Amino acid sequence: MKKSIFYIIAIASLSLLACQNKGSETTTEPIATTTECGESDHLINATLWMQHSAEYRACCLQTYKIAKSALAENIKNKQTDKPAAVVLDIDETVLDNSYYEAYMAAEGASFSDSTWAIWTSKADATEVPGAIDFLKYAQSLGVEIIFISNRYPEELEPTMANMKKLGFPEIPAENFYMKEKDASSCKKERRELVSEKYEIVMLVGDNLGDHSEIFDERKTAGDMLAETDEIVELLGTRYIVLPNPTYGTWEKPILANKEETARENRINALKTF
Helix, strand or coil: CHHHHHHHHHHHHHHHHHHHCCCCCCCCCCCCEECCCCCCCHHHHHHHHHHHCHHHHHHHHHHHHHHHHHHHHHHHCCCCCCCEEEEECCECCCEECHHHHHHHHHHCEECCHHHHHHHHHHCCCEECCCHHHHHHHHHHCCCEEEEECCCCHHHHHHHHHHHHHHCCCCCCHHHEECCCCCCCCCCHHHHHHHHHHCEEEEEEECCHHHCCHHHCCCCCHHHHHHHHHHCHHHECCCEEECCCCCCCCCHHHHCCCCCCCHHHHHHHHCCCC
16 A cells, blocks of 8 residues: 555656646657646556556456457357457557556656657567466467557567567467558458458457447547447457556547647546536
8 A cells, every 4th residue: 555655646746747847848768748737647547547456457357258268159150261360459458558658647748659669669568467368278279369459560579579578479470460650540451351361250459449440430429339339249259348548549539629628628528417
């Protein structure tokens, strides 16, 4: 408990310092895109939950336990003669980037390609609990493991190094479908490429766009919730969803009003009594 309290105080102090120094010159690395005071504060509790709560660990372990049972059943019910494959996202699905989220919260910063590249080059992400065990189990069943990620191609080498360091099973480079810089973040076309060679028996990700393109379109939060109800039969069977409270496409409709700050948008989106 003392350690947690110290960590919270340290994060809060760093955030306050970032607000006080806003607008001053700095020559230190890494370069961050600073936000208005308080606009990255939402990351503090979300990141602390991922890093410290037993509940986050339990959710991930539970999810991958369900995935193992579902995968065995899905293989029995294959529809084609193509080899079976499970398609997974990388970030917050098998690799935990909460250290990067903590950096943004502490610095009062927002996401940028430059700071993200610094982070991924370190190859220091940790395992999402249960991911390695699940991947080894999938391989034991003869299932091909495919990653479809919105990391860039130049991040492939440090990504594979990161996984090797953590003890992930060996996955060939050709099984990583990365995002070209000028391409859409939507993964539909890459899923279709995988489907030409394999039968996808399961999709695993922290964002519903990892499972279906219907969630990549800009819609209201209500639309996305309604569409989730439409795929309930696929949840826990073909679609496996990991928890991620820090970011995702769920934020897009919330932050849509460009005349307000991100914090104002978030406050206005709250449902209260």
